Amino acid sequence: MNKKNIPMPNRTGYFGIFGGKFMPETTMKALEELETAYRKYKNDKDFTKELNYYLKDYVGRPTALYLAEQLSEAIKGPKIYLKREDLAHTGAHKINNTIGQAILAKRMGKKRIIAETGAGQHGVAVATACALLKLECHVYMGKEDIRRQRLNVLRMRLLGAEIIPVTSGSCTLKDATNEAIRDWVTNIRRTHYIIGSTIGPHPYPMIVRDFQCVIGKESRKQIIEKEGKLPDYLIACVGAGSNSIGMFYPFYNTDVKFIGVEAAGYGLKSGKHAASLVVGELGILHGAKSYLLQDKNGQIKNAHSIAPGLDYPGVGPEHAYYKKINRALYIAVTDKEALEGFDLLAKTEGILPALESAHAIAGLKKISKKFKKKDVVILCLSGRGDKDVDIVAEAFKLQ
Numbered sequence: 001m002n003k004k005n006i007p008m009p010n011r012t013g014y015f016g017i018f019g020g021k022f023m024p025e026t027t028m029k030a031l032e033e034l035e036t037a038y039r040k041y042k043n044d045k046d047f048t049k050e051l052n053y054y055l056k057d058y059v060g061r062p063t064a065l066y067l068a069e070q071l072s073e074a075i076k077g078p079k080i081y082l083k084r085e086d087l088a089h090t091g092a093h094k095i096n097n098t099i100g101q102a103i104l105a106k107r108m109g110k111k112r113i114i115a116e117t118g119a120g121q122h123g124v125a126v127a128t129a130c131a132l133l134k135l136e137c138h139v140y141m142g143k144e145d146i147r148r149q150r151l152n153v154l155r156m157r158l159l160g161a162e163i164i165p166v167t168s169g170s171c172t173l174k175d176a177t178n179e180a181i182r183d184w185v186t187n188i189r190r191t192h193y194i195i196g197s198t199i200g201p202h203p204y205p206m207i208v209r210d211f212q213c214v215i216g217k218e219s220r221k222q223i224i225e226k227e228g229k230l231p232d233y234l235i236a237c238v239g240a241g242s243n244s245i246g247m248f249y250p251f252y253n254t255d256v257k258f259i260g261v262e263a264a265g266y267g268l269k270s271g272k273h274a275a276s277l278v279v280g281e282l283g284i285l286h287g288a289k290s291y292l293l294q295d296k297n298g299q300i301k302n303a304h305s306i307a308p309g310l311d312y313p314g315v316g317p318e319h320a321y322y323k324k325i326n327r328a329l330y331i332a333v334t335d336k337e338a339l340e341g342f343d344l345l346a347k348t349e350g351i352l353p354a355l356e357s358a359h360a361i362a363g364l365k366k367i368s369k370k371f372k373k374k375d376v377v378i379l380c381l382s383g384r385g386d387k388d389v390d391i392v393a394e395a396f397k398l399q
């Protein structure tokens, strides 16, 4: 692979014009300390050994690459493989990142971990890593989200995490993020802030991407074993962007085509969606420049998606860059289409996908005419659907 062509953020954390670190001055030292530590441990033998040990024996990696023959047939399309992140411990890809960052925090001598969570999926993955590695864990969560996501709140508490309710603003994810940043500024010496996706100020988008790249690296090896060649397409859902970039990045320097599927919610025209790449505009949120959902005055709009993990008004800067240079194609599917995707995978393959991953299935179906029959596609099944059963049952009016 020609390393020169692979996008790395530059010294100040930019992918083209996207990214950067738009943060209070009080956090700059901590961001630099984190970057220095990360660059040091990234290639450190002991660090890699510890990380790989937990990924294998604890998370259950490598996750399977499964040829979904019945799904392929139902879509009358290409040969579809599913990368089964739903089989990872805690039921989604998020654990790949939280274990990596928790080990890094430990090496940096930080014993206290903070995180923010919306739907609670990231919070559960952080609480899990902290219990495993004996780190103190505090999770900021909007009061409204605490009410809506009771199961994940209980999971976090059972794992020994402290939940800090946030009662400012709309009492949801972006308010929880503001509070977590405030905590970090105050307690920076002994605290590491685990961000859950490829967002936030540099070096977070790079660090989270690198930890999630295990998805793409494994897929590359597995598809060569099964097909003797690279796939034609990769497809994944895009919330803030971590499962997709983790899948795409190891194939960056090849002819493999990338398709990212965002949430169109009630429809792009309704204004109630989360399609920041498809229809968003340039702005700054949570420390980075990227495409965002904002009103005429530059105020951040509330996102909407039936999938809790896609309900975010921004997207990682590396995706913004891939869009700008046309390295990836981004499309959006509605809540309704995602529910049909959920149903299709359940009935054809006996797998209940997370509603986020159901967007990737629906996206695949939506553009199935684009593929040739002999094409090989890998779809990232980012998580399992147990957490979404109530929402789906209500939508399908099941008793």
Ligand SMILES: *Cc1c(COP(=O)(O)O)cnc(C)c1O
Residues within 6 Å of the ligand: 092, 093, 094, 121, 122, 196, 197, 198, 237, 238, 239, 240, 241, 242, 243, 244, 309, 310, 354, 356, 357, 382, 383, 384
């Ligand atoms: C959080 C989540 C997502 C969205 O986050 P990305 O950072 O875009 O990957 C997707 N799928 C599942 C199962 C999730 O929990």
